[in-house]
Amino acid sequence: MAKPTLRIDLEGGGAIGPGKARLLELIRETGSLAAAARGLRMSYRRAWLLVNSLEQSFGLDMTRAQAGGRSGGRTELTEAGHAILATYRAAERACLRATAKPLAALDALVRSEPQRNQAGAKAAVVGLKSCAKRQKRVQSKTAATASDKT
Numbered sequence: 001m002a003k004p005t006l007r008i009d010l011e012g013g014g015a016i017g018p019g020k021a022r023l024l025e026l027i028r029e030t031g032s033l034a035a036a037a038r039g040l041r042m043s044y045r046r047a048w049l050l051v052n053s054l055e056q057s058f059g060l061d062m063t064r065a066q067a068g069g070r071s072g073g074r075t076e077l078t079e080a081g082h083a084i085l086a087t088y089r090a091a092e093r094a095c096l097r098a099t100a101k102p103l104a105a106l107d108a109l110v111r112s113e114p115q116r117n118q119a120g121a122k123a124a125v126v127g128l129k130s131c132a133k134r135q136k137r138v139q140s141k142t143a144a145t146a147s148d149k150t
């Protein structure tokens with residue numbers, strides 16, 4: 001079945017999508033930026049740059065690092081990092097719910113005869129527009145939440 005991918009473009013030019021969200025999740029789960037990077041098969045530098053781009057976009061720290069030592073270092077999400085990840089995942093779930101029927105119609109189009117294509121395509125377009133409207137509302141709320149915390 002078709003599945004939408006949610007990417008939220010922020011006013012300042014940054015963006016958050018499934019890759020950055022997964023990186024934040026892995027940092028939360030592993031307590032390590034290096035381990036999160038390995039989990040995504042990317043370099044530590046690339047992971048660091050992605051986290052840094054999120055921090056620049058939102059104007060908030062996403063992670064807090066503790067220096068190494070005998071027990072080793074640790075990286076954890078800040079409250080802002082947790083909130084942004086949770087907000088992104090909530091928007092993603094809302095988008096999935098909003099597009100379930102239109103995407104089912106798209107799947108049916110792939111397997112249907114020509115007469116059914118027009119009705120299914122119209123339903124898909126309506127659903128995708130609905131998702132776009134929801135995405136804009138989430139962007140506004142996210143921006144408002146971020147500005148409230150600064």
